[in-house]
Amino acid sequence: MRRIGKRSHVSVVVVVAVTAALAFVASGCGGGGGGGGGPSTTTAIGKGEGSLNVIEWPYYTDKSFAKPFEQKTGCIIHRKDAGTSNQMFALMHQNGGGGGGQYDLVSASGDASLRLIDAGDVQPIDINQIPSWKDFLPQFKSPAHNTVDGKHYGVSVQWGPNTLLYNTKQVNPAPTGWSEIYGSKYKGKLTVPNNPIQIADAALYLMQTKPSLGIKDPYELTKAQLNAATQLLVSQKSLLKRYWNYATDEITSFKNGDVWMGAGWPYQTLQLQADKQPIKEIVPLPTTGWADTWMLAAKAPHPNCAYKWMQYVTMPKVEAQQAIVFGETPVNPLACPYMDKIQKGSCAAYHLNEPASYYSKIKFWKTPIAKCGWNSSSDCMDYNAWQQAWTKITG
Amino acid sequence: MAIDAGALETGPSLRRARLRLSGLLWRRPSLKALGLLVPPLGAFLIVYVGALGVLFVSSFWTIDSFTATVKHTWSLDNYRLIFAQGEPYLRIATRTLAVAAVVTAVDALLAFPLAFFMARLASRRTRAILFVMVLLPLWASYLVRIYAWQTILAHDGVINWTLGKVGLPDLNLAYTNTAMVIVFCYVWLPFMVLPIYAALERIPESYLEASADLGARGLKTVRSVILPLALPGIVAGSIFTFSLTLGDYITPLLIGGTNSQFIGNTVYNFIVEANTPFAAAFAMIPMAIVGVYLLIARRLGAFEAL
Numbered sequence: 001m002r003r004i005g006k007r008s009h010v011s012v013v014v015v016v017a018v019t020a021a022l023a024f025v026a027s028g029c030g031g032g033g034g035g036g037g038g039p040s041t042t043t044a045i046g047k048g049e050g051s052l053n054v055i056e057w058p059y060y061t062d063k064s065f066a067k068p069f070e071q072k073t074g075c076i077i078h079r080k081d082a083g084t085s086n087q088m089f090a091l092m093h094q095n096g097g098g099g100g101g102q103y104d105l106v107s108a109s110g111d112a113s114l115r116l117i118d119a120g121d122v123q124p125i126d127i128n129q130i131p132s133w134k135d136f137l138p139q140f141k142s143p144a145h146n147t148v149d150g151k152h153y154g155v156s157v158q159w160g161p162n163t164l165l166y167n168t169k170q171v172n173p174a175p176t177g178w179s180e181i182y183g184s185k186y187k188g189k190l191t192v193p194n195n196p197i198q199i200a201d202a203a204l205y206l207m208q209t210k211p212s213l214g215i216k217d218p219y220e221l222t223k224a225q226l227n228a229a230t231q232l233l234v235s236q237k238s239l240l241k242r243y244w245n246y247a248t249d250e251i252t253s254f255k256n257g258d259v260w261m262g263a264g265w266p267y268q269t270l271q272l273q274a275d276k277q278p279i280k281e282i283v284p285l286p287t288t289g290w291a292d293t294w295m296l297a298a299k300a301p302h303p304n305c306a307y308k309w310m311q312y313v314t315m316p317k318v319e320a321q322q323a324i325v326f327g328e329t330p331v332n333p334l335a336c337p338y339m340d341k342i343q344k345g346s347c348a349a350y351h352l353n354e355p356a357s358y359y360s361k362i363k364f365w366k367t368p369i370a371k372c373g374w375n376s377s378s379d380c381m382d383y384n385a386w387q388q389a390w391t392k393i394t395g
Numbered sequence: 396m397a398i399d400a401g402a403l404e405t406g407p408s409l410r411r412a413r414l415r416l417s418g419l420l421w422r423r424p425s426l427k428a429l430g431l432l433v434p435p436l437g438a439f440l441i442v443y444v445g446a447l448g449v450l451f452v453s454s455f456w457t458i459d460s461f462t463a464t465v466k467h468t469w470s471l472d473n474y475r476l477i478f479a480q481g482e483p484y485l486r487i488a489t490r491t492l493a494v495a496a497v498v499t500a501v502d503a504l505l506a507f508p509l510a511f512f513m514a515r516l517a518s519r520r521t522r523a524i525l526f527v528m529v530l531l532p533l534w535a536s537y538l539v540r541i542y543a544w545q546t547i548l549a550h551d552g553v554i555n556w557t558l559g560k561v562g563l564p565d566l567n568l569a570y571t572n573t574a575m576v577i578v579f580c581y582v583w584l585p586f587m588v589l590p591i592y593a594a595l596e597r598i599p600e601s602y603l604e605a606s607a608d609l610g611a612r613g614l615k616t617v618r619s620v621i622l623p624l625a626l627p628g629i630v631a632g633s634i635f636t637f638s639l640t641l642g643d644y645i646t647p648l649l650i651g652g653t654n655s656q657f658i659g660n661t662v663y664n665f666i667v668e669a670n671t672p673f674a675a676a677f678a679m680i681p682m683a684i685v686g687v688y689l690l691i692a693r694r695l696g697a698f699e700a701l
Binding site: 257 | 458464482484486551552567648649651652653654656661664665667668670
């Protein structure tokens with residue numbers, strides 16, 4: 001969903017190099033495979049199988065940090081890029097599910113991970129095999145979007161908060177909370193993402209402003225609650241200049257002066273500031289955010305390589321590299337000094353040095369499903385209903 | 396032994412069969428034509444019509460919302476949802492249709508005088524220059540030109556900058572439906588100019604002389620002689636501008652505002668969310684509209700002007 005726009009800043013060279021690497025792999029290295037067995041009971045990770053097949057957000061196994069891994073472990077990465085969470089889910093679910101015996105890992109976002117777990121497409125992992133796990137921010141050790149009944153179905157990798165961007169020259173005084181994008185003070189100069197998950201932002205806002213609706217979780221809405229959120233977003237529509245589709249669109253709108261304030265990610269703020277634009281961001285708490293998990297396919301043909309990747313990609317230095325390549329925040333706070341080494345001040349810019357109370361106020365994306373966690377009934381609206389509601393708002 | 400005998404037999408019999416076949420083809424030329432046409436026609440049917448057929452069939456399937464997989468059971472649910480009260484889909488379709496109609500009308504108004512000048516008044520040299528100018532934009536990527544318009548229409552863009560210089564107030568054109576119509580008119584204009592030019596060029600000079608001899612003034616000649624003869628060209632051009640606008644989704648995405656969603660955008664949204672059956676059903680709407688439009692265009696003689 002959000003990924004498409006981010007590609008632009010990764011050079012074409014990377015694409016060419018990745019393609020070349022894949023071609024090389026295809027011609028040379030065919031082997032690997034072989035009996036995996038139940039990796040959840042493995043006590044130590046065995047030798048790599050020579051291959052690792054991943055379904056990923058583009059550049060989630062970027063060559064800049066994946067190449068050393070391939071050289072060290074001999075696990076050659078074969079990538080299948082996905083553009084949306086549903087696409088990821090469909091890829092994992094096809095050919096009998098569980099990755100079809102073809103894929104080992106999937107870099108699922110919070111709006112797909114619960115579906116993968118419920119559909120049985122991913123399997124629990126032995127979290128003790130991931131040495132960096134104990135260093136993670138507490139929120140990402142066993143988050144609700146990848147850990148069910150104490151079982152870890154993968155390891156958290158990166159995340160980002162949804163932030164409120166504003167033009168410091170036009171918006172005075174500085175905004176203090178999300179109410180700014182629902183009020184008419186900056187009518188016609190606002191923007192929000194074109195994404196059904198935006199409904200959760202409205203629900204989170206309603207949680208504070210209209211407690212009578214009884215919203216417990218912005219991702220678990222009953223029909224009445226979804227309608228209330230939809231209504232709020234319909235009234236917001238007349239205040240907006242546009243819905244942005246790609247991160248670059250939002251950047252352009254801020255640059256051209258068409259938009260003064262809007263919901264976005266730290267990535268846009270950093271790009272705009274790098275361009276000397278008078279843009280700042282705040283993270284009004286509570287807010288929504290997204291978090292990604294490397295999940296192990298139920299029928300992974302190369303579990304050892306998969307474990308080796310999960311171990312590798314959560315190491316502080318690699319976490320820092322990926323964060324900077326992609327414009328997101330590591331789950332491992334030990335990555336902080338490495339980030340600053342790559343890009344001065346980036347650790348603070350990406351909010352990796354905040355106190356613990358900060359992270360607990362971010363409600364991370366999870367798939368809206370019919371089963372409500374908070375009252376164990378099944379009258380919550382599923383993602384399909386969310387999407388139709390979103391079309392009703394924006395259509 | 397048996398094998399040898401067989402080998403002796405096949406030589407002459409193969410030749411005989413070949414002769415018989417060529418005789419048959421000579422006697423029945425229609426068979427020959429059929430044989431030549433089957434490969435390209437077959438390819439066209441499979442690739443083009445076949446794909447549309449699959450699209451049509453899949454529009455009757457549904458999706459399991461939890462597993463995001465397609466359920467192959469027949470139902471009219473998708474179509475029911477499109478036409479249901481309180482749903483946004485008819486609104487989106489109407490908007491798309493209206494913008495396509497406006498763009499077509501504006502393009503026809505812009506293109507007719509230009510094509511007339513090129514076909515009947517301009518010197519050979521001017522005509523060549525005008526042709527290059529009409530066609531040149533088509534050489535640059537469509538996407539690049541749309542992004543260029545984004546910067547032209549933007550709040551701090553060329554238009555507002557110019558207005559500011561001459562002391563006029565800003566125009567808030569960026570991210571509106573007006574902006575969308577402007578950009579559509581610009582990108583599809585060449586497709587309107589060329590068929591009208593072709594139609595106007597075909598009008599014999601003697602018709603215009605006859606009209607003048609009979610006492611018709613310029614305007615009357617345009618109305619009674621030139622316009623009726625140019626109409627097939629205008630309709631042919633409108634087929635392009637209308638259907639190209641109807642199927643577009645990039646311009647609404649990059650130029651449009653909060654009330655600019657097109658059929659194409661909705662289809663795209665449902666495809667990326669893996670709900671292909673609904674996307675297929677909604678894609679049937681513009682196909683039906685264009686189908687009806689083509690029938691009308693044929694009656695107006697547009698296909699002879701292409």
